[in-house]
Amino acid sequence: xxxxxxxxxxxxxxxxxxxxxxxxxxxxxxxxxxxxxxxxxxxxxxxxxxxxxxxxxxxxxxxxxxxxxxxxxxxxxxxxxxxxxxxxxxxxxxxxxxxxxxxxxxxxxxxxxxxxxxxxxxxxxxxxxxxxxxxxxxxxxxxxxxxxxxxxxxxxxxxxxxxxxxxxxxxxxxxxxxxxxxxxxxxxxxxxxxxxxxxxxxxxxxxxxxxxxxxxxxxxxxxxxxxxxxxxxxxxxxxxxxxxxxxxxxxxxxxxxxxxxxxxxxxxxxxxxxxxxxxxxxxxxxxxxxxxxxxxxxxxxxxxxxxxxxxxxxxxxxxxxxxxxxxxxxxxxxxxxxxxxxxxxxxxxxxxxxxxxxxxxxxxxxxxxxxxxxxxxxxxxxxxx
Numbered sequence: 001x002x003x004x005x006x007x008x009x010x011x012x013x014x015x016x017x018x019x020x021x022x023x024x025x026x027x028x029x030x031x032x033x034x035x036x037x038x039x040x041x042x043x044x045x046x047x048x049x050x051x052x053x054x055x056x057x058x059x060x061x062x063x064x065x066x067x068x069x070x071x072x073x074x075x076x077x078x079x080x081x082x083x084x085x086x087x088x089x090x091x092x093x094x095x096x097x098x099x100x101x102x103x104x105x106x107x108x109x110x111x112x113x114x115x116x117x118x119x120x121x122x123x124x125x126x127x128x129x130x131x132x133x134x135x136x137x138x139x140x141x142x143x144x145x146x147x148x149x150x151x152x153x154x155x156x157x158x159x160x161x162x163x164x165x166x167x168x169x170x171x172x173x174x175x176x177x178x179x180x181x182x183x184x185x186x187x188x189x190x191x192x193x194x195x196x197x198x199x200x201x202x203x204x205x206x207x208x209x210x211x212x213x214x215x216x217x218x219x220x221x222x223x224x225x226x227x228x229x230x231x232x233x234x235x236x237x238x239x240x241x242x243x244x245x246x247x248x249x250x251x252x253x254x255x256x257x258x259x260x261x262x263x264x265x266x267x268x269x270x271x272x273x274x275x276x277x278x279x280x281x282x283x284x285x286x287x288x289x290x291x292x293x294x295x296x297x298x299x300x301x302x303x304x305x306x307x308x309x310x311x312x313x314x315x316x317x318x319x320x321x322x323x324x325x326x327x328x329x330x331x332x333x334x335x336x337x338x339x340x341x342x343x344x345x346x347x348x349x350x351x352x353x354x355x356x357x358x359x360x361x362x363x364x365x366x367x368x369x370x371x372x373x374x375x376x377x378x379x380x381x382x383x384x385x
Contacts, residue, residue, distance in 0.1 A: 006084075013072055015065065018088035028060065029053040031214070032143065040139045048136065056140045061087065063120050063148055067155075068092040070116040071109055071163075078105045095338075099240075103174035110166035117152035121145050159190035160230050180241050187234035194227025240330050242368055248332055249325035251364050252346055252354050258284045261312030265298060268311055273298070280343045283315045284352035291317040292343055292355070322347045323356065333361050 006016040033053035037044075041052075064087055072082040072094045083095045100106040124145035128138050158168040165186045172182035201220025205213050259268060259281050272281060273295060280294040293315040298306075301314055322345045323332045332344055336358050346353040 010069060011073065011076075013069070013082055014084035016084060016086050018086055020088050021061075025057050025061070029057045032056050036143060037136070037139055040142070041136050044136065052136055052140055056143055059140070059144055060147060063117070063144065063151070064092050066120065067113045067116050067151065068094050070112045074109050074112045075100075075105075078108065080105075100170075103170040106166055106173070107170035110163045110170065113163045114152045114155040117148045117155065121148035121152060124148060157193060158186070159193035159226065160186035161190060161233050162226070165190050165230070180237060183234055183237040187230040190230030190233075191227045194223040194225070194230065197223025197226065199223075239333070239365065242365065243328065243330040243333065246329045246364075246368070247325065248323050248327050248329060248346060248356060251329060251360050252325060252356060258282050258352060258354075259293065259311055261285060261290050261310060261315070263311045264307060265301060265309045265311060265314065266306040268293065269298060269306065280355065280357065282345055282352055282355045283311055287351040289345055289347060289352040291315040292320060292345065294343070320345050324348060325353060329361060329364065332356055336361065 005019070006014055008015050029050070030053065033046075033049040037049045037052045037056075041049075065085065068085045068087070072085060075094065075096060076082050078100070080096055080100070085092060085094050100109060122145075124141050128141035128145060131138055155163040156167075158164040160166065160169055160183065168189065169179075169182045169186040172185055173179050176182060198220045201216045201218070201223060204216025204219060206216075257272065259272070261283055268281075273279070280292055283290045283293050290312065293311050297314045297316065301309055321335050321339060321341055323335065325346060325348055335341070335344055342358045344356045346356055
C-alpha cells in the first residue's frame, strides 16, 4: 500500500503503517484517556489516563498485527507469497502476490484471523481475572479483552471483505464452483451490512452525547468503507475473470516504437510526442533495455536545454516493472494498480519488446466488454434493415 511507513520485519514480512493509522491512534488514545479510563478507574491524574491511553493503543496495534500475521503465515504455509502487512485506519491488510487458488485455502486464511483475536480476548480476560483489584493495569487488560472480542466477532460477520465474508465466499465458491458467483453474493451481504452500519451511525449522531456523536460518525464511516470495498472487490474479481487467459501479446504493438539514450529531448518531443501523440517510450540500446522516458521526465527540463540534452540523462532507468508477451493481462493490471505506475516494459527473453500502458489495458477491457466478455461478438440476434 502506498503512503506507508515501513517499521520492521517479522518472519521475512515487511510491517508498516499507513499514514491514516496515525489518525486512528490519536483518536483511540484520546477516547480512552478522556472517556473509558476516567470512568473505569476514577480519581487518577490526567497524565496517568493519557499514559494508559497510549499504552492501550499500542497494545491494540500489536493485537491487530498478530491478527494480520495469522492470515499471512497461513497463506505462506499454503504456498502463497506475502510481501508485507500494512496497518491503516480501519485495521490491516496482508499484501499477497496472488489470490487463493482454492476455496479451502481461502477458508483457512480467513478464519484464522478472527480466531486469533478471540484467543487474545481470552488471554487478556484471564490475566485480568488473576488480579482483579481495580488497578490501572486491570482497566487496560479489561479493555484489550473487550476490544479483541469485538474484533473477533465483528470480523466473523459474513459480509465481504470482512474475514467472515471471505469464509462465506469460500463456502459458496466450493458449493457453486464459481468464484464470481460466490463473490457477488458475499459482496452483496457486505454492502447490506455497510448500509446498516451507516444507518445506525446516523441514528447515533442524532440521538447520542458527545461520545455518541463521535461513535456514530465512526460507525457510519466503517459502514461506508465496508460497502464501497465490497463493491470494489466484486468488480475486481469480475475484471480478473474477464481477463482470464488474455495475454499481453494480444494488446502489445508488434513493432513497438523505441528511442536510444543518445536521442535528444528535442527530437523525442518533435518526432514522437508531438507527431504521434505518445506519452512514454522504452529507451533501448540495441536489444538491451535501458529505461523509460515519459512526458513527465521532459517537463522537468527547461525548454532551452532540449536540443543539447540526451534522453539518457532524463529517463527513468531500469530496473523497472516488466511483463513478457506471454504473461496474462491480469498480471499486468495488478502491477499497474499495486505499484501505481502508468507504464510497464515488455521484455521478450531479456530483450526490449515494447511497452504496455494503463490506457492500453483500459481500452482492451472496454473492447472485451463491448464484444461480450470473451473477445467474440455478442450473441444477440441480428436485426433486419
